[in-house]
Amino acid sequence: MMQTRSPRYSAFWLFLCCLLTTAPLLARAETMIPRPPQVEARSYLLLDAKSGQILVEHDANKELPPASLTKMMTAYLVEKEIQSGNIKEQDMVPISVKAWRMGGSRMFVKEGTRVPLIDLLKGVIVQSGNDASVALAEYVAGSEDAFADLMNNQARQLGMNNTHFVNATGWPAENHYTTAHDLAWLARAIIRDYPEHYDIYAEKEFTYNGITQPNRNLLLWRDESVDGLKTGHTEEAGYCLVSSAKQDGMRLIAVVMGTDSEAARARESQKLLSYGFRFYETYEGYGAEDVLDTPEVWLGEADQVRLGLDEALVLTIPKGSRDQLKAEMTIQPELRAPIQKGQQYGTLTVRLGDEQLVERPLVALEAVEQAGFFSRIWDHIVLFFKGLFS
Numbered sequence: 318m319m320q321t322r323s324p325r326y327s328a329f330w331l332f333l334c335c336l337l338t339t340a341p342l343l344a345r346a347e348t349m350i351p352r353p354p355q356v357e358a359r360s361y362l363l364l365d366a367k368s369g370q371i372l373v374e375h376d377a378n379k380e381l382p383p384a385s386l387t388k389m390m391t392a393y394l395v396e397k398e399i400q401s402g403n404i405k406e407q408d409m410v411p412i413s414v415k416a417w418r419m420g421g422s423r424m425f426v427k428e429g430t431r432v433p434l435i436d437l438l439k440g441v442i443v444q445s446g447n448d449a450s451v452a453l454a455e456y457v458a459g460s461e462d463a464f465a466d467l468m469n470n471q472a473r474q475l476g477m478n479n480t481h482f483v484n485a486t487g488w489p490a491e492n493h494y495t496t497a498h499d500l501a502w503l504a505r506a507i508i509r510d511y512p513e514h515y516d517i518y519a520e521k522e523f524t525y526n527g528i529t530q531p532n533r534n535l536l537l538w539r540d541e542s543v544d545g546l547k548t549g550h551t552e553e554a555g556y557c558l559v560s561s562a563k564q565d566g567m568r569l570i571a572v573v574m575g576t577d578s579e580a581a582r583a584r585e586s587q588k589l590l591s592y593g594f595r596f597y598e599t600y601e602g603y604g605a606e607d608v609l610d611t612p613e614v615w616l617g618e619a620d621q622v623r624l625g626l627d628e629a630l631v632l633t634i635p636k637g638s639r640d641q642l643k644a645e646m647t648i649q650p651e652l653r654a655p656i657q658k659g660q661q662y663g664t665l666t667v668r669l670g671d672e673q674l675v676e677r678p679l680v681a682l683e684a685v686e687q688a689g690f691f692s693r694i695w696d697h698i699v700l701f702f703k704g705l706f707s
Contacts, residue, residue, distance in 0.1 A: 350596045350597075350635050351596070353372075353373040353589075353592055354588040354589070354592050356373075356375065356573065356585045356588055356589060357576060357577070357581060357585055358375075358573040358574060358575050358576045358581075358582075358585050359376065359379070359381060359555065359574055359575025359576075360375060360376040360377060360379045360381055360496065360497040360572075360573075360574040360575060361373070361374065361375050361376075361377070361497055361571070361572060361573045361574065361585070361589065362374040362375075362377040362497040362498055362501050362571070362572045363569060363570070363571050363572075363589040363590070363592070363593050364501045364505065364569065364570045364571075364572075365567070365568070365569060365593070365597070365599055365633040366504075366505050366508060366509075366561065366568040366569065366570050367567070367568060367599050367601070367631045368599060368631040368632055368633045369505070370632070370633040371498075371501075372569075372592075372593050372597060372633065373589060373592065373593070374497070374498070376497070377496060377497040377498040377501075377572075378479055378496050378497075378498050379496060379497075380479055380494040380495070380496055381494060381495070381496065381497075381554065381574050381575060382487075382489065382493060382494055382551065382553050382554040383487055383493075383494070383495045383500065383549055383554065383557065383574070384487045384549030384550050384551040384553075384554035384557055385422065385445045385486065385487045385547065385548065385549035385550065385557075386487060386495070386500055386547055386548075386549040386557050386559055386574075387482060387484070387485065387486060387487030387493070387495075387549070388441050388442070388445060388450055388485070388486065388487060388547060388549075389500070389503050389504065389507060389546060389547050389559065390468045390471065390472065390482065390503060391441055391450050391453065391454065391464075391468070391485045391486075392438060392441050392442055392507070392514075393471065393503065393506065393507055393510075393511070394457060394464070394467055394468065394471060395434075395438055395441075395453050395457060396438075396507075396510075396511040396514045397471075397510070397511070398457055399434075399514075400510075400511060403457075404434060404456070404457065405434065406433070406434055406435040406438075407433055407434065407435065408433070408434040408456070409431035409432065409433060409434075410431060410432050410433070410434050410437055410452055410453065410456045411429075411430075411431050411452075411456070412426045412427060412428055412429065412430050412431070412432060412448070412452050413428065413451070413452065413455055414428050415451055415455075415461070416428070416448045416449075416451040416452040416455065417448060419447040419448045419450075419451055419486070419488075420447065421447045421486070421488065422444065422445040422446060422447055423444075423446050423447060423448045423449075424437070424440035424441075424444050424446030424448050424449040424525055424530075425446075425448070425525065425526055425528050426440070426446075426448050426449060426452065426525075426526075427526075432449075432452070432525075434453070434456070436525055437449040437452055437453050438453070438514070438517065439517055439520065439523045439525075440523065440525060441453065442517045442518055442520075442547070443517065443520050443522065443523040443530070443532050444523055444525075444530045444532075445533065445547075445548065445549075447486040447488065450485045450486045451485060451486065453485070454485035461484055461485055464485050465482050465483055465484055465485065468482040468485070469481060469482055472499070472503075475502055475503060475506050476499075476502055477495065477499035477502055477503060478499070479494075479495065479496045479498070479499055480494065480495040480496065480499045481493065481494055481495075482495075487549055487551070487554075489551055489553055489554075497572040497573075497574055498572075500559050500572050500574075501559070501570050501572050504545075504546050504559050504561060504570045504572070505570060507545075507546065508545075508561065508568070508570075515544070515545065516544075518544060518545030518546045518547070518561075519537060519543075519544040519545055520532060521537050521538065532548075533548040533579070534546075534547070534548050534558065534560065534583075535579065535580070535583040536558075536560050536562075536583050536586060536587060539583070539587070540562060540587065540590070542562040542563055542564045542590075542594075543560055543561070543562040543590070544561060544562065544563065545559075545560065545561045546559045546560060546561055546570075547559050548579075548582070550579070554574070554575065555574070555575035555576055555577060556575075556576045556577065556578055556579055556581060556582040557572075557573065557574045557575065557576070557582060558571075558572075558573050558576075558582040558583065558586050559571070559572050560572075560586045560590065562590050562594075564594050565598075566599060567593075567594065567597070567598055567599040568599075569589075569590055569593045569594065571586045571589040571590050571593075573585045573586050573589070595636075596635060596636060597633050597634065597635060597636060598633070598634060598635075598636050599631060599632070599633055600631070600632045600633070600634050600639060600642070601629065601630075601631050602629075602630040602631065602632060602642075602644075602667070603625070603626055603629065603630045603665075604626075604629050604630075605625075605626055605627060605628045605629045606625050606626070606627075606682055607625050607626065608623045608624070608625050608682065609624055609625050609626070609646065609665065609679065610623075610624045610646060610648060610663075610679070611623050611624070612624065612648050612652055612662075612663075613652065614652050614653070614654055614656060614685050616653050616654045616687055617653070617654030617655070617656065617685040617686065617687060618654070618685060618686050618687070619685050622652065622656050622662070622681050622682075622683060622685050623681070623682040623683055624648065624662060624663060624679045624680065624681060624682065625679065625680065625682045626665065626677055626678075626679070626680070627659065627678070627680050630665075630667070630675070630677060632667065632674055632675065634669060634674075635669075638669060641669055641670050642667060642668070642669055643667070643668045643669075644665065644666070644667050645665070645666045645667075645668070646663055646664070646665050646666075646679060647663055647664045647666070648662060648663035648679065649662050649663060654685045654686060654687045655684070655685065655686055655687050656681050656683075656684060656685035657681060657684060658680075658681050658682065658683055658684040659680050659681065660680060660681055661678040661679065661680050662679060662680065662681055663678070663679035664676060664677070664678060664679060665677045665678075665679050
């Protein structure tokens with residue numbers, strides 16, 4: 318017996334249309350956003366951590382020395398090893414002569430002793446200890462040189478295509494460089510991948526061996542929404558800062574490189590963060606695997622297939638512009654089984670006014686196998702006559 322087929326557009330899709338495409342009765346003025354602030358830095362970038370959208374940038378792909386911002390990758394790899402079970406927070410890490418002799422900012426560990434790994438990790442993140450960084454690099458990879466290879470492999474996996482590391486500390490070295498863009502992506506990965514350790518980046522001070530040192534990120538004292546990440550400074554690199562803050566569900570990441578003082582890197586970072594929070598918002602539209610439509614399927618064991626997105630749709634939009642968003646779906650006509658899960662069968666386009674923001678594939682959220690022989694014959698007959706009258 319022939320089954321009754323549901324209408325092409327589901328009630329859920331009609332609801333979405335009403336929600337996103339209903340035109341207002343009165344004309345709305347376009348959302349006005351001023352120019353980004355003037356930032357006194359060699360390179361800078363402002364990123365929405367959830368959407369990955371860049372809001373402000375200047376020379377963001379310029380290769381520059383990162384100084385101690387390097388330690389973000391050192392910490393990331395240690396956190397990765399902890400999560401994988403290869404090392405533990407309470408492992409007692411031996412301190413080598415090389416680690417003990419490191420100059421610059423230090424945790425003040427002693428050669429020949431053993432230090433809990435979690436203390437060294439805090440020494441890297443909060444105190445920016447060069448000695449702690451080398452000790453962890455040697456513990457994870459056997460040597461700092463081998464650890465640098467791991468750093469570069471990880472950089473490629475994260476899409477940091479304009480980055481090359483020579484050491485675990487950011488100590489000045491030839492061919493040791495990165496970009497504001499790449500550092501923003503690294504910061505995003507730290508926040509996303511290892512949230513269980515992210516609280517360390519907000520710690521204002523850390524005491525080891527009776528010595529208390531403050532976090533050099535001045536924004537931790539000035540802005541309660543700021544909760545990370547890392548400072549850096551050498552004569553060649555200038556004063557650098559990667560900062561992150563969260564307000565009303567929106568997380569921003571700011572990177573400034575090559576400012577002229579500790580105060581300047583905090584001030585210029587604050588400019589970027591304030592601008593982003595004042596004029597933009599994060600809009601979380603559809604979740605991964607939300608059912609956006611259930612079109613008909615021919616020749617299949619099921620009459621319909623659920624279509625949706627393979628990853629969540631998150632946008633950064635001007636504040637107050639949500640009611641100007643429009644979502645449109647285009648679906649392939651006459652879908653025929655077999656339908657493969659994860660395969661694209663349509664397109665979702667989202668516009669803000671006349672501007673297209675994104676275009677995403679609509680994929681099958683389930684597989685639909687072919688029906689039996691007689692059911693397929695019947696569907697072929699129906700499709701034949703449907704084609705005659707279409």
